[in-house]
Amino acid sequence: METDKNNDQVLPEEKLFSGVLLLNAKVVGLTLGVIFGLGIFVATNWLVIKGGERVGPHLILLSQYFIGYKVTFLGSLIGSAYGFALGTICGALMGWIYNKIAIFRQ
Amino acid sequence: MDDNPVVIIGAGPAGLAAGYELISRNICPVILERAGTVGGIARTESYRDFFFDIGGHRFFTKNEDINRLWEELLGDDFIRVNRLSRIFYRGKYFNYPLRPANALFNLGPIESLLIFVSYCRARLSPSPEENSFEEWIINRFGERLYRTFFKTYTEKVWGIPCSEIRADWAAQRIKGLSLLVAVSNALFGGQQSKSLIEQFFYPKFGPGMMWKSFMDRIVAGNGEVRLNSEVSSIHHNTTMITAVEYSDGNTTGKLAPGHCISSLPISRLVKLFTPQPPAEILSAANQLSYRSFIIVVLIIDIPTLFPDQWLYVHSSKVKVGRIQNFKNWSSFMVPDQSKTSIGMEYFCNENDQTWNMQDNELVETATREMVELGLGEKTQVIDSYVVRQSHAYPVYDSEYKKNLQVIRNYLENFSNLQTIGRSGMHRYNNMDHSMQTGILAAKNCSGEKHDLWAVNEEKNYLEEDRGAREVPAVPEKVLIGAFARMDKLAFASAVGTICGLLVLGATLWIISRGGDVLNSHLRLLAQYFIGYTVTVKGGFIAFGYSFFWGFLFAWLFAYLRNLFLAIYIYNIKRKVELLSLKDFFDNF
Numbered sequence: 001m002e003t004d005k006n007n008d009q010v011l012p013e014e015k016l017f018s019g020v021l022l023l024n025a026k027v028v029g030l031t032l033g034v035i036f037g038l039g040i041f042v043a044t045n046w047l048v049i050k051g052g053e054r055v056g057p058h059l060i061l062l063s064q065y066f067i068g069y070k071v072t073f074l075g076s077l078i079g080s081a082y083g084f085a086l087g088t089i090c091g092a093l094m095g096w097i098y099n100k101i102a103i104f105r106q
Numbered sequence: 107m108d109d110n111p112v113v114i115i116g117a118g119p120a121g122l123a124a125g126y127e128l129i130s131r132n133i134c135p136v137i138l139e140r141a142g143t144v145g146g147i148a149r150t151e152s153y154r155d156f157f158f159d160i161g162g163h164r165f166f167t168k169n170e171d172i173n174r175l176w177e178e179l180l181g182d183d184f185i186r187v188n189r190l191s192r193i194f195y196r197g198k199y200f201n202y203p204l205r206p207a208n209a210l211f212n213l214g215p216i217e218s219l220l221i222f223v224s225y226c227r228a229r230l231s232p233s234p235e236e237n238s239f240e241e242w243i244i245n246r247f248g249e250r251l252y253r254t255f256f257k258t259y260t261e262k263v264w265g266i267p268c269s270e271i272r273a274d275w276a277a278q279r280i281k282g283l284s285l286l287v288a289v290s291n292a293l294f295g296g297q298q299s300k301s302l303i304e305q306f307f308y309p310k311f312g313p314g315m316m317w318k319s320f321m322d323r324i325v326a327g328n329g330e331v332r333l334n335s336e337v338s339s340i341h342h343n344t345t346m347i348t349a350v351e352y353s354d355g356n357t358t359g360k361l362a363p364g365h366c367i368s369s370l371p372i373s374r375l376v377k378l379f380t381p382q383p384p385a386e387i388l389s390a391a392n393q394l395s396y397r398s399f400i401i402v403v404l405i406i407d408i409p410t411l412f413p414d415q416w417l418y419v420h421s422s423k424v425k426v427g428r429i430q431n432f433k434n435w436s437s438f439m440v441p442d443q444s445k446t447s448i449g450m451e452y453f454c455n456e457n458d459q460t461w462n463m464q465d466n467e468l469v470e471t472a473t474r475e476m477v478e479l480g481l482g483e484k485t486q487v488i489d490s491y492v493v494r495q496s497h498a499y500p501v502y503d504s505e506y507k508k509n510l511q512v513i514r515n516y517l518e519n520f521s522n523l524q525t526i527g528r529s530g531m532h533r534y535n536n537m538d539h540s541m542q543t544g545i546l547a548a549k550n551c552s553g554e555k556h557d558l559w560a561v562n563e564e565k566n567y568l569e570e571d572r573g574a575r576e577v578p579a580v581p582e583k584v585l586i587g588a589f590a591r592m593d594k595l596a597f598a599s600a601v602g603t604i605c606g607l608l609v610l611g612a613t614l615w616i617i618s619r620g621g622d623v624l625n626s627h628l629r630l631l632a633q634y635f636i637g638y639t640v641t642v643k644g645g646f647i648a649f650g651y652s653f654f655w656g657f658l659f660a661w662l663f664a665y666l667r668n669l670f671l672a673i674y675i676y677n678i679k680r681k682v683e684l685l686s687l688k689d690f691f692d693n694f
Contacts, residue, residue, distance in 0.1 A: 017589065017590075017591055017672070017675075018586065019586050019587065019589075019590035019591070020590055020591050020592075020593055021587075021590040021591060021592045021593065022590075061627050064615075064616060064619070064626070064627075065612060065615060090604050090608065093600075093603075093604060093607075094600040094601060094603075094604045095600070097596075097599065097600035097603055097604075098593070098596045098597055098599075098600035099596075100596075101593065101595065101596035101599050101600065102593040102596040105593060105595065105596065
């Protein structure tokens, strides 16, 4: 996380709120990517372990977007990769847009 | 003895610490002390083998070097005492520091509610001006709490309205932790914050035992401590102190100091100069004022009176400001454990009505007030003793800073003169601060360059003294980064954009794959996004909806994040202020 300090001449107490948060786009992207990837991995394998007559009738819809995805262990790995990629791109883009607007406003 | 020795005026904590430091550097000082015993304001007096202090003096410091020195000098004679001191108000004992449940119980629900309302009002709408002690306290604790617990006692101590005491005195006494350190400790742990002083150390027979130990070491190191030697004149040539004249009542002496370290009250110091300083210096000196102190010791013929080491008496119906119970400091302070000795402390000005009361009148007043407060019976008082102490506390009135600076500027002309200690610097130094000034002054005599005026100024003092450093566990920059405000609009815009793009992208992806797109599961979004269809137009409609909701929730997220952080900081700040309040009454 980076900050953009507005004023160097502030009291210690005010210093804590003197900065405006800037996001490290790479970090946010990576974080979101990991969360998405993990989420899909866990969601898929949860259903695989749960088993049943029809495994993941709704989660399989993800295959419309994630080509090759299935509700199987192998599919969870594929889905994680897609999720990671998507999360990373979304997070990085979000961080980039946030920083641009925040800096513009300062 | 050296022809041009280091002459130290005053054998209080500062002077003795200076002497001790000089001895360690093989420099033999001459210490001139007016009284017949060492210790200055922090001395221990005795009467019929009952020992008592002139105002209680706890040995507690953040300065590791001073701590080591104390332990080195006294060893096992330095005992640990569990602190108990309460406020005696309206016939009830209030825990000090104030504890909500105890205060509520004692004050009653209505008064407690009024105090709470007053506190909230002060926090929500504080006065923009904070020039006086009164304004400073009211802004932090509310007017009602100020009037209940601060005003009467403070005015007893200082003898002037709180509205005339400067705010910087309150700030100095109520320093506490810096907020950054408190936040750092709250987040990352770290060293113990400015401690809640639940225990302190104390020499078995009172502080005098410590000071006598210092004196013995100084004398053993070939230094001299001349008691009953009052300085009568200080000669100078406008740039150096050339001679110090003193008298023990019978004979006079004169020393030609190589260095002169004075712990005399700074106003008295300049008045002893020969030739006299310019008129404006003397005028400034005359305007510096000090609060004096009378302790009336009552020897009580019962083993226990109350368990506290001392009580703060906030009632305006009695003159006594504080009551010491010396047996509770150390049982060695009384020779006969079937008896107790208490010190009724009266704050006054030299030569005012209280000061000029006869000893028997003071004893009578003290006894009557003790009975009035319900602490004991008149018949239990079997003996008494009175001690007067002038120049006990420097007064921070509205002009003191200006007057002090005038004197300081003048004294800077004298290359071989340094002033130390509480009275010598007209600064509310505790024993450890005073000792630190003495030690640094001694080091300066060896050519080092320490700023004595930086001691007890929090930032610089901490920089000077590594042993007492209190810094955040992580760099300030990291802390500021952790608490930086999130730009709500920027975050909301970014998240809204991404959400919109995701839904638009998903719609366009499905369309591009072809097939029965209209019946794609994505159409279920129409349950939330009215007008949405799995078409290009529908994709942009969904973009709008997604952007809106993403924007809203992200804005709320950022707002709440900032709000909770602010509340978190506010709570820590409030705890810091309340923590620092703990020491407020202790520092008189």
